[in-house]
Amino acid sequence: MHEFGFAQQILFLAQETARLNGISKISKIKVILGEQLNIMPEALEFALCVLGKGTMAETAAMLIEHRKAKIQCDTCAIRYYWAEYGYRCPECGSRDIRIVEGTEIIMEYLEGE
């Protein structure tokens, strides 16, 4: 539901980076999307499309890589996927766990000319 806020930040960072690197037209923006952020990729793309109108990112394509949420068990030190086993360690049954991956939205790179 909060895709527009993120799209705005992505657009801001993309334009900054492009300017610093002498790019005047952005053709691609690559983003890694963590599972736990509750972001719909289609909505993020749509938001970037709307906000990007009239900017150097107007025709930029967005490439999205999904990153599953990963959990570390602090009792037996294994890592597992949250979507498969949830909040209880499948190895030792411990709930002494923490999320180590999947809460991020990383702008990895942009392409342009």
Added chain:
Amino acid sequence: MRKRMQVKILTDIAKVNADLAGENRLFFKNRGLTVLNFISSPGAGKTTLLEETIKRVNKDIPVGVIEGDIQTARDGERIGALGVPVVQLNTRGACHLDAVMITRAVEELPLEDIRLLFIENVGNLVCPASFDLGEDGKVVILSVPEGSDKVAKYPAAFERANVCILNKIDLLHYTDFDREKFYRDIDMINPEITVFEMSACSGEGMEPWIHWLKKKVLE
């Protein structure tokens, strides 16, 4: 023709908010302020809970409130009527409060007169859970009429909260709310969470929560 190029950025956009929240947290800590972020669906009873809580603690602990709503100043007016300082934020469509909104809002509060700051987030059980504001703890409120299945269906808020308030327990008889299932799901998702059952409207079950709150401020 100019050359096509790729520029690595590798910046976590979510970190922008996380960093600002960290600054807020340090600011609150240095001022000795305890800050709680209240999250729930619309209509779970956040504002009523705040009103009834303020009436019970404000004599001992001076309270301030930041009210987040998409539109209107109605909640801010309700809280203001109790004589406590309040800042009303209107997000005008945004589904959650973020750290920078809080940074700006606290500038408008008489912080020297406040020890306990309540932030009432936008009514939404999904997005507010993803945005750290710099608070000391999250309080998630679930009301009985919403149904006992909501914990498992919207786990993020319950997973990240320190306290869960099961509100409107005076309506248990009129609904099919499954208390056992509720506790089973809570225990799966966040066994550390402290649960208080109450009806903010009737006042039933408020005392243990008030006791917890006073202890938290004195910590």
